Amino acid sequence: MQLIENGDLRPGSRLTEADLAQRxxxxxxxxxxxxxxxHTMGLAEHGPQRGxxxxxxxxxxxxxxxxxxxGLEGMATRLAAEHAxxxxxxxxxxxxxxxREITDPGKLLERNKLLHRQIVQASHNKFMIxxxxxxxxxxxxxxxxxxxxxxxxxxxxxxxxxxxxxxAQGDGDRAEHAARKHISEGYQIRLKMMAADDNG
Numbered sequence: 001m002q003l004i005e006n007g008d009l010r011p012g013s014r015l016t017e018a019d020l021a022q023r024x025x026x027x028x029x030x031x032x033x034x035x036x037x038x039h040t041m042g043l044a045e046h047g048p049q050r051g052x053x054x055x056x057x058x059x060x061x062x063x064x065x066x067x068x069x070x071g072l073e074g075m076a077t078r079l080a081a082e083h084a085x086x087x088x089x090x091x092x093x094x095x096x097x098x099x100r101e102i103t104d105p106g107k108l109l110e111r112n113k114l115l116h117r118q119i120v121q122a123s124h125n126k127f128m129i130x131x132x133x134x135x136x137x138x139x140x141x142x143x144x145x146x147x148x149x150x151x152x153x154x155x156x157x158x159x160x161x162x163x164x165x166x167x168a169q170g171d172g173d174r175a176e177h178a179a180r181k182h183i184s185e186g187y188q189i190r191l192k193m194m195a196a197d198d199n200g
Contacts, residue, residue, distance in 0.1 A: 004043060004054060005140045015044055015052040043137060057141050059194065065138055066187040070180050072132055073116070077163060077179035078172040079123035088122040092164045099157060105147035108156075112147075115160060119167070119179075143197075146189040159185065
């Protein structure tokens, strides 16, 4: 899963036991088990020829994915507002302040992942952390970044600051609302990107 999440294996990439075992320096048995798990999770699918490939997400799957993400991240952000320690709040504030200086979409995407992960950690809910960890791998199947769209870096930064401020104030309602709005905005941009790719 790590290779998929890191973008080393993109949708459509072939998944063969021998190649992955050699790449990871392990025997084929754990690779076989991992491929079975990826298929069960919907991260791998049968390709046009024999064997598995990294899955592509359909429009409907993207809709389902963002619906779940909005609900879970909204709840996680509410929990973070209720349970984050002072040190965690200070870290989140520091992260969004540092992100103001970033102008590269690729770098900001990586920082975005770290920020979201830190907010989820601050929920102090193991099941929420596990659920969003699995969801994060599915999100990595999406091509490109919404940060390449005009104005998205600036608007996402403002949304992040609103989320962190609500967490810092311990305002669960406001934090959840801000997080849901942030995910919804990202989803709308993602749909536009997918439509542009289909028409291109």
